[in-house]
Amino acid sequence: MMQIPLEHILILSAVLFSLGILAVITKRHAVVVLMGIELIFNAANLNLVAFSRHDPSLLQGQLFSLFVMVVAAAEAAVALAIVLRVYQYFRTANLNEIVSKENN
């Protein structure tokens, strides 16, 4: 069976990582910034699973990406709770407005 070369998967996840960075930098909505972080997590997971092909007996890459998903789930819950608190306090979820309101 034809196998996909590892370089192509690495480049795919590099593009995903860069798009996540782009979302984090350009988006000004707090929830969308968190979504960029989720995109970065998935790019890292894809790399780990791709490298796990080299280690079929222990599957360290797949297990590590399982733990990354665990941490990402916990992070998303706490981060969204924090975003809700910030919205309650500042009445906006726009990061620029939050910064300017905090400086006043």
Next chain:
Amino acid sequence: MTESLFYFLASLTLLCALMVVISRNPVHSVLFLIITFFTISGHYILLNAQFLAAVNIIVYAGAIMVLFLFVIMFLNMNKDSESRVKTSTLSKFAGTIAGGLLFVIMVAAVKDTTIAGYNADTFTSQTGMVETLGAVLFTQYLLPFELASVLFLVAMVGAVMLGKKEAGEQHF
């Protein structure tokens, strides 16, 4: 067959990830992110990680994205959307250049390395299934597994404490 499926899924992943970045409405971003997660699950299946593909759909597309969608609905985005306060053109340029340079550096690093081949015969159809992963998880990785349960407890208590309404607080 595998190759063409991979390139189809890869182009779909990149297209949807790009749409996450360029769509103005946060709800559209969430929906495109869900499609991205489904295509990444397809990649996992192609990479012999069937259990991770199922977990990715359940945890990411099922739980985390529903949470995101719920928070976006809760924040009432219509009058508070991105279009009201535009991202400045300067920060768009800066983000594109930063992301693009990072991508160039990563591609250069990939090109610069020699990647050892792997033996496809060592794989069976059961390699990425629950049994194989569980056998390793509950022997070699028992301590991280137990620590993950503590982490979840802490995160749950923290989220509930943050979301709790305090006495005398007004509704919103």
